[in-house]
Amino acid sequence: MPKLFPRVSTAVLMAGALLCALAWPVAQAGDDHEQAHRAVQAGEVMPLRGVLERLEREHPGQVLDVELERDGGRWVYEIKLLQAGGQRVKLKLDARTAELIQRKERHPKRGER
The missing domain is CATH 3.10.450.40 (Nuclear Transport Factor 2; Chain: A,)
Structure with a gap:
């Protein structure tokens, strides 16, 4: 059973890294939208x-x-x-x-x- 733990944790880490990589462009687009919204509100x-x-x-x-x-x-x-x-x-x-x-x-x- 101890040999299974490193494989599971590696798979979980890889899945987490993949999710972060996929979510990054969406987060960036949200940041751009927020920046644009603030600029409109500020009259810029x-x-x-x-x-x-x-x-x-x-x-x-x-x-x-x-x-x-x-x-x-x-x-x-x-x-x-x-x-x-x-x-x-x-x-x-x-x-x-x-x-x-x-x-x-x-x-x-x-x-x-």
Whole structure:
């Protein structure tokens, strides 16, 4: 019976390590969400709804993806759009003011839509 204990404890430790490794990305995503929520509450970041309303007026198109991240000490919204004619646009906006920082366009290739 004493030989079984090391195998069981090793299996338990390995299972625990695996669970921690699998849970790490989820915990990180939760931390990111909390950081973003605190930034909105503190007025460091404009709520997404306001950003999208402004975006629709100034850069119309279908929103494909939105990311909120820290870039050089400030919060930045990175938004990907699909505009008329199949043009894809990637915008970087100051998250506090929704002012445009950068715009990259990708025009569809011939036959692509």
